[in-house]
Amino acid sequence: MLHRSLAPFALALLSLLPACEETGLMRFDGGTTPPGEDGGEPAQRQISYTPEGCGYTVTSPELESAAMGTDVQDPDNPVLHHVHASWAGPTDSTFAVNWETGLRTLASRILYGTDRAAVEAAEAPGGDVLGRNGHTMFYRAMIGGGPGTRLHEVHVCGLEPETTYYYKVGGPGRWSRVYEIATAPPVGSTQPFSFGVTGDSRNNLENSWPISQRRLDEAGVDFQVFSGDAVFLGANQADWRQFFEASVDDFDVTDFLARAPFMMANGNHDQLALNYVAQFAFPQEVSEGERAQGMEWYSFDYGNAHFVILNDTVNDSAVLAGGQARWLREDLARVDRTRQPWIFVSHHRPFYTCRSTHSPDTALRAAWQPIFDEFSVDFVLTGHNHVYERSTPIRGLEGGEGVVAATGTNGVPTYDMAGLPSGTVYVVAAGVGAELYEVSSECTTSFTSMSVRPYVIFEVEGRTLTYTAYDAMSGGMLDQFTLTK
Ligand SMILES: [Fe+2]
Numbered sequence: 001m002l003h004r005s006l007a008p009f010a011l012a013l014l015s016l017l018p019a020c021e022e023t024g025l026m027r028f029d030g031g032t033t034p035p036g037e038d039g040g041e042p043a044q045r046q047i048s049y050t051p052e053g054c055g056y057t058v059t060s061p062e063l064e065s066a067a068m069g070t071d072v073q074d075p076d077n078p079v080l081h082h083v084h085a086s087w088a089g090p091t092d093s094t095f096a097v098n099w100e101t102g103l104r105t106l107a108s109r110i111l112y113g114t115d116r117a118a119v120e121a122a123e124a125p126g127g128d129v130l131g132r133n134g135h136t137m138f139y140r141a142m143i144g145g146g147p148g149t150r151l152h153e154v155h156v157c158g159l160e161p162e163t164t165y166y167y168k169v170g171g172p173g174r175w176s177r178v179y180e181i182a183t184a185p186p187v188g189s190t191q192p193f194s195f196g197v198t199g200d201s202r203n204n205l206e207n208s209w210p211i212s213q214r215r216l217d218e219a220g221v222d223f224q225v226f227s228g229d230a231v232f233l234g235a236n237q238a239d240w241r242q243f244f245e246a247s248v249d250d251f252d253v254t255d256f257l258a259r260a261p262f263m264m265a266n267g268n269h270d271q272l273a274l275n276y277v278a279q280f281a282f283p284q285e286v287s288e289g290e291r292a293q294g295m296e297w298y299s300f301d302y303g304n305a306h307f308v309i310l311n312d313t314v315n316d317s318a319v320l321a322g323g324q325a326r327w328l329r330e331d332l333a334r335v336d337r338t339r340q341p342w343i344f345v346s347h348h349r350p351f352y353t354c355r356s357t358h359s360p361d362t363a364l365r366a367a368w369q370p371i372f373d374e375f376s377v378d379f380v381l382t383g384h385n386h387v388y389e390r391s392t393p394i395r396g397l398e399g400g401e402g403v404v405a406a407t408g409t410n411g412v413p414t415y416d417m418a419g420l421p422s423g424t425v426y427v428v429a430a431g432v433g434a435e436l437y438e439v440s441s442e443c444t445t446s447f448t449s450m451s452v453r454p455y456v457i458f459e460v461e462g463r464t465l466t467y468t469a470y471d472a473m474s475g476g477m478l479d480q481f482t483l484t485k
Contacts, residue, residue: 016383047295047419051155051467056089058155059293060137061285062275069107069133074150077102080170080243083179084257088281091184091223091302092161095261096281097134098153099169099176100244107171108134108152114195116166116178123172131157134169139274143236145334151278151349179258182222185303188339193303194220196260198472199227199348199383199430201243202269208453210246210253212432212472217256218456224260225307227383228267228348235273242470253328254278264297267348267383268313282309289323291315296325299331305460306335309346312364323365328368332375340485341463345372346381350401352394352426354443356385362400369397369424376421378413378465383430387439387455387470388478392447393423411447415485429454432472 048059073347082100089096097110111122113129125131127354134154138145154169165184168175170370185191194370196216201209231239249271270276277292284294296311308331312322337344343453349358372380373395393413394402405423406415413423431453439449452471459466469479 006318011466017270024269025159047088047135049135051122051134051157053122054089054094054155054157054444057284058135058153059275060135060153060280061293062297071109071169071173072106074102074103074104077179078174078251078414079102079178080105080174080240082109082279083169083176083254084262085173085179085259085302086183086261086281087265088155089157090187090285091261091287091300092186092383093159093183094155094157095159095165095183096153096155097167097169097258098151098279101150103148103152103169104136105171105174106136107174108136108154108169109171110154110156110167110169111133111175112165112167114163114165119166119168120178120288128228137278138343139278142236143233146237148239149275150244153281155281157369159183161189162191162279184222187301187303188336188446190462191303192459193222193305194457194459195302196221196224197227197346197381197427197429197456197458198224198412198432200229200267200268200386201226201433202232202431203435204231204242204246205435206384207248208431208435209243210248210251213246213253213256214251214451214459215453215470215472215475218249221260221457223302224262224386225309225344225346225381226262226264227346227381228313229263229269229383229430229434230264230267230276231267234269234271234276240279255315263300263307263309265309265347266292266313268325270313272296272311272313273316287323287327289316289319290327295329298395301340303460304462305344306332306340306341306344308332308343310345310368311348312347312361313335317363318363325367325371329358329374332371332377335375342460343375343377343463344381344458345377348382349384350382350389350426350428352391352445353385353428353439354446354449355386355427355438356387357437357441360386365397365402366400369394369402372424377424378426379458380423380426381425382428383425385428385439386434386437386453387428387449388452388481389426389428389439390447390450390469391426391445393421393425394445395423404444410481412481412483421485427456429456429469436464450478452478454478
């Protein structure tokens with residue numbers, strides 16, 4: 001455990017941290033000081049439990065187990081904020097919610113149902129309103145957390161697919177407002193859906209982070225894939241508060257984050273810090289070499305698409321081509337492409353990017369591209385360079401460089417007779433908050449590039465996909481194509 005006396009070290013680290021450089025990692029099990037009864041250093045604790053009705057286990061890095069099922073509210077601090085949703089289980093039958101309260105609040109409950117008015121009126125489960133208990137945890141961030149952070153997390157399972165639910169979190173006498181969230185179509189369904197892609201929100205320059213979220217909300221996307229670097233310093237709770245409390249006009253980012261599940265990759269600034277691990281609920285299947293309770297890398301299905309979130313900012317670089325690559329190959333091998341023709345991968349550091357601040361990560365390319373090629377991954381979504389870039393379709397490596405694959409109209413992959421894509425499109429779409437970088441299109445693998453604050457929307461309808469990139473600041477379209485396989 002790190003002592004609070006290490007706070008000066010952390011502040012020194014903060015002051016030395018250049019823009020998006022290597023920060024080193026403060027691991028989830030080494031970045032905080034949990035409260036000790038005697039004021040000393042308690043041992044790191046964690047707890048695992050199966051939420052009611054769920055087919056998966058939740059492991060929390062630190063938890064006050066006595067808090068489960070209580071209605072205790074902090075009498076002095078009625079705050080309940082940062083409500084945001086994600087998935088830790090099947091997207092067609094579950095969702096998870098995290099939020100923050102005053103330090104002494106232990107109530108960690110959710111009420112939900114398909115009747116908004118009934119959920120609005122309820123103080124307890126009954127009738128058409130169901131309830132679940134979650135868990136709570138307290139930690140002192142190494143920096144920026146004030147007297148500490150009280151978090152809550154609840155998992156809801158056993159839901160119907162393609163159904164809109166209404167929910168509120170908190171406990172008797174103190175509930176959040178009512179939010180809505182929709183479950184996914186069943187795996188393999190050809191029902192249309194859409195999702196947004198952003199990354200590198202960290203400094204919220206030009207207020208572009210909430211602006212991007214409002215645009216995605218207005219577009220009605222079903223969920224969001226975020227390629228990392230949510231905050232400037234992952235161990236700094238003040239940075240996370242800025243992230244969750246950002247707003248523009250009467251729109252709060254949580255208006256969107258509480259409705260549309262947020263699925264994130266760890267960036268070098270997020271540091272795989274306890275703050276990151278504690279504040280999100282993602283699938284938790286621990287594989288070889290993985291830390292952070294299985295949240296370093298994970299996958300999920302949504303309709304007829306499969307999504308893989310990788311971690312390229314690891315403690316031990318050997319895991320990139322080792323355990324993580326083995327997990328990636330096994331995960332992709334399980335995908336039935338007749339039912340799920342689309343595969344999207346997201347991670348933070350691009351390995352195709354053209355003359356921007358960060359060079360292509362060639363070690364990452366050598367470790368992962370052969371697997372992306374083997375399983376015909378359609379899109380790889382990254383950030384780290386705060387720009388918009390789309391590659392030409394790429395398949396194969398020659399001399400460490402990608403081989404530009406056959407392209408159709410507007411640089412779109414063509415497909416062979418078996419219906420498999422002839423090339424992976426590598427996208428860098430990040431900078432809804434971080435400082436913009438320069439970028440070039442003068443690389444053989446580049447199709448287009450721009451120094452803008454981008455977000456991307458994918459609209460999937462069966463075997464047809466429409467890709468549109470936008471400038472978050474103007475709302476203008478930057479790039480669009482449709483492909484069918
Ligand atoms: Fe980065």
